Amino acid sequence: MGIWQAFRMAVKSIFSNKVRSFLTMLGVIIGVAAVITAVAFAQGSTKQITDRISQLGTELIQVNIFGRNTNRDLTWETLSEFASDNADVIAAVAPQVTGNMTVKAGRNSLSTTIRGTTYDYSVINSQGVSEGRYILDIDSDLRQKVAVIGSRIKDKLFENENPIGKTIKVGEQIFTVVGILEELEDGAENTKDDQIIIPVSTAQRITRNSAIRNYSFLATSPENVKEAMERISEFLTDVYGNENMFRVTNSAQMLDTLNSVTETMMTVLGGIAAISLLVGGIGIMNIMLVSVTERTREIGIRKAVGAKRRNILTQFLIEALLITGLGGAFGLIIGCTAIWGIGKAGLVPAVYSPLWMALSFGISLLVGVIFGMFPANKASKLDPIMALRHE
């Protein structure tokens, strides 16, 4: 008897008892569907965050200062000096003072991000101007009320007019528009296109924020990021006397953390998957044992007409494999549909992982072999006379 024949018999047996076969598969179906959906969810949200972080640039180092009166100890001048002393690893540094304010021009108004910084911010962030000029260090020194506006601001406040040379009202202050930022994100809300850049000294005054709490550093190369971060930390520890007053972060480092979180999440998912498939496997073994008992007489008949042990073994094993294989396939279909649905609903991007699909399908087949073995072996060892006498 060939494998193909055993396969045909298994198909027949499974289809002659559809409801039971389906219920037997259910454990595997749910297991596989749950695993691949959960993995896709994890990978999708990781991808979403990763994409955002890598947009920030891997050479970018962010420094946040905590506590009050921070600028009593650290002035912009000392920090610039530190940066130029370490020009081998630090390419640029820019302070940032940000706030949300209402901006008006004529009858139009909108609320946007006001960012006080210096010229180097355009280098660090790779966003220059498409028209006019960027703010210059001299603007900051002289506390000039000049502004560089994002493309969204231009569209909302000035429509088709050329805004350069025109004035806008930020809070209660009048600013002159000197430039328009390069459009990077289609002029969408809450993006780099939805902000106004002004000199840092001016921003400190109008946001009533005397302290500068955020600095962006640009490392000279990705390889120098680590060294730059170490030197910055050392410098700030010297300034503040302890390490709890500031935080130095980098997007690559954040990615590392994120990846390790994802890895942990995957391990947990893998564990849950293993348990659910184990439960599914026990269910299959249980039903197969019932089936062997029910079909004892059939086994006896088959043996009487010449079936060998291995024929019976193959028959039941293939049946178990087919049940878990079909269950796995249904699970994949349901899982992929769920992933597609999640992607469509815009929760997280749909990520189909062939590796995890193959893995969960393979494990379900393995479960079939392992948990089908015991009942199949039991069936193959039945004494034909006893089996034929079975009621």
Next chain:
Amino acid sequence: MIKTEALSKHYHIGDTIVKALDNVTLHIPAHSFVSIVGPSGSGKSTLMNLLGCLDTPTSGRYLLDGMEVSNMSDNQLAEIRNRKIGFVFQGFNLVPKLTALENVELPLIYSGVSKKERRSLAAEALEKVGLTDRSSHLPSELSGGQQQRVAIARALVTRPPIILADEPTGNLDSHSGRDILKLFQKLHEMGNTIVLITHDEYIAGQAQRIIRILDGQIVDDVEVG
């Protein structure tokens, strides 16, 4: 050709030994039609199971076509059952989920015959028992007599030299019983060796030879005129 020498089958139940078959020495030449009669529990089925290689003896020898069978492996016994022996049971023993034709095909699956050839051989066997028009029926859709005819078709589909029947008419009314008996006579005429177990004296009388068995021992062995 069947030959046994002091064939015994003993069962140990607690402290007692049940001698289901005790020192049976028997010779059944090829092409003969033998009936074995005896009361219930006398050891008829035990003897048939041994002759049919479904069971192994406690002691003694069994030679089938000159081959020593008593100490063969499970696999070898399965092969002999497949090639040399056709069984017919009192309870028909058809697989309920398979059609008449598929039931008849069953032994051929295990002798590695191709699907196409299986179909035609099974159809041929069903024709011999007069059930061509019932090929696609399930056992539950057939009468007792028809089911037993399907079982006979299954027994003869591999063209085994020996057909063993254990009370094949036991579950049938006398009319169907007679039909089955006629089939066995026909098979005998075609050259098969038939061993028919029964406790019906009339049916036993239709064989060439009657062996009487009691408490696991042969008590009488006569040729019928």
